[in-house]
Amino acid sequence: MSAIILAGKIYAEQLKQAAKNKINALIEKTGIHPGLTVIIVGEDPASQIYVRNKHRTCEEMGINSQIVRLPADVSKNELIKNIKMLNENKTVHGILLQLPLPQHLQKYESEILYKIAPHKDVDGFHPVNVGKLSIGEKALVPCTPFGCIKMLELANIPIDGKNAVIIGRSNIVGKPMANLLLAHNATVTICHSHTKNLPYITANADILISAVGKPGFVTADMVKPGATVIDIGINRIAPKKIVGDVDFQNVKEKAGFITPVPGGVGLLTIAMLMHNTADAAYHQLL
Numbered sequence: 001m002s003a004i005i006l007a008g009k010i011y012a013e014q015l016k017q018a019a020k021n022k023i024n025a026l027i028e029k030t031g032i033h034p035g036l037t038v039i040i041v042g043e044d045p046a047s048q049i050y051v052r053n054k055h056r057t058c059e060e061m062g063i064n065s066q067i068v069r070l071p072a073d074v075s076k077n078e079l080i081k082n083i084k085m086l087n088e089n090k091t092v093h094g095i096l097l098q099l100p101l102p103q104h105l106q107k108y109e110s111e112i113l114y115k116i117a118p119h120k121d122v123d124g125f126h127p128v129n130v131g132k133l134s135i136g137e138k139a140l141v142p143c144t145p146f147g148c149i150k151m152l153e154l155a156n157i158p159i160d161g162k163n164a165v166i167i168g169r170s171n172i173v174g175k176p177m178a179n180l181l182l183a184h185n186a187t188v189t190i191c192h193s194h195t196k197n198l199p200y201i202t203a204n205a206d207i208l209i210s211a212v213g214k215p216g217f218v219t220a221d222m223v224k225p226g227a228t229v230i231d232i233g234i235n236r237i238a239p240k241k242i243v244g245d246v247d248f249q250n251v252k253e254k255a256g257f258i259t260p261v262p263g264g265v266g267l268l269t270i271a272m273l274m275h276n277t278a279d280a281a282y283h284q285l286l
């Protein structure tokens with residue numbers, strides 16, 4: 001039997017509606033709209049599209065959205081000066097630095113990101129938020145893994161006591177995903193490029209999450225019958241063709257639930273950014 005497709009659009013709409021309710025309640029209580037500022041450095045075309053989408057969604061949500069555009073050759077110090085000004089600005093509750101940075105700034109990426117005040121760090125990348133998540137305290141959580149957990153909850157897919165396997169251990173996806181699943185009482189295995197006998201491990205997963213960045217990486221033989229398969233990968237294989245990590249056509253015949261790419265968890269990321277901005281504003285205003 002073919003898997004049930006978890007359509008990101010449906011869950012993203014539900015999550016955005018929940019965020020909007022939260023934002024409306026805040027505005028009613030304080031008379032203040034949450035503020036999100038996105039900093040974009042240079043002219044990377046994909047980043048321009050992401051920033052435009054974020055701006056549009058903010059407007060729909062009642063979030064005051066501001067974009068700070070800096071030239072591609074901006075110095076590290078100038079960029080940090082802008083971040084520090086936003087840290088001090090009381091009308092700005094969330095700050096997001098759009099990645100990737102231009103080449104000359106890439107080696108300073110962490111140093112620059114960590115200048116964002118933890119309580120305004122709506123991407124959840126600051127070590128204070130990373131630490132809080134790992135010890136089970138309330139934190140601003142990276143949007144993509146946060147969206148995946150919310151989707152599992154909305155779809156009534158049990159997590160407690162399940163075997164969850166994540167392929168990928170990056171700081172922005174794999175590791176926070178693991179901490180979130182652990183917080184929901186899953187038994188969690190994290191795999192990476194040094195993992196031996198990967199198909200054996202993944203074939204025991206009730207929930208299999210791929211965040212690798214390689215098309216066709218997860219094949220049907222790696223999947224337990226009836227498993228939930230979440231594909232976080234985004235791979236551009238032609239100018240207008242994007243696929244995930246999962247061999248969707250074959251895996252969908254074996255899995256119980258599966259997310260497509262496009263149209264899957266990618267859509268949840270912006271919705272969770274709205275949540276994080278609302279949460280950051282609550283924390284700062286109430």
Ligand code: NDP
Binds near residue numbers: 213
């Ligand atoms: P990274 O490149 O930082 O991490 C990739 C991970 O995959 C690494 O941990 C790497 O292992 C692991 N890996 C690579 N090859 C293998 C292999 N042969 N076997 C097992 N593990 C392997 O990527 P990100 O985490 O940043 O992103 C992952 C994917 O998710 C990308 O396609 C990205 O575009 C997408 N993405 C999607 C988002 C969304 O909104 N939907 C948001 C963010 C990312 P090792 O650590 O050993 O190198």
